Amino acid sequence: MNFLSIFVLIPLLMLAGLWAARGIKAIRGVMVTGASALLIASVVLTFMYLGERSAGNTAEMLFRADTLWYAPLHISYSVGVDGISVAMLLLSAVIVFTGTFASWRLQPLTKEYFLWFTLLSMGVFGFFISIDLFTMFMFYEIALIPMYLLIGVWGYDYEGSDRCVDNHIRKIRKHLGSAGKQIKTVIGNGYQIRGDDDEKEQKE
Secondary structure, three states, X not given: OOHHHHHHHHHHHHHHHHHHOOOHHHHHHHHHHHHHHHHHHHHHHHHHHHHHHHOOOOOOOEEEEEEEEEHHHXXXXXXXXXXXXXXXXXXXXXXXXXXXXXXXXXXXOHHHHHHHHHHHHHXXXXXXXXXXXXXXXXXXXXXXXHHHHHHHXXXXXXXXXXXXXXXXXXXXXXXXXXXXXXXXXEOOOEEEEOOXXXXXXXXX
């Protein structure tokens, strides 16, 4: 197996470990182990790359590997790195490692958060090692979906509640100001817009 494929294999193993993990300690253990492995692999790759360049290897892309996936459309799993790719892989590994500890106390939905976080990291690493257009866009899409979910559910104003709909309704009420009172909570059913009769009952 090509060394670069490790950056895809490790997140895949992390996803399997997170899926099977039971309890916050097991989840954290999987994340720390995987994030540490990615960081070590990126540091090793950096030294390997610098060693190859110092030895006089002037190839445009190093550590290349090609596996044909679909011949009629010339789709293949092609990987390789240049100086920018190596730098971005190292930076991404540092972000995954620090991001793991930055989210250390995130509760609830801890498991779901780290599953999407790991899938995002797999897409990012796969994107930076890809030199085939189809593979590159495939990994880009893999990273894109988790990114939207992470921002939408655990964004900058996440308050630690697993009641996502309630959180969004609260935000809508806040943005609407006094008009937000028109959104009525119906216990056991959901929400509805207040009518004139509701306002009269509320005043009485």
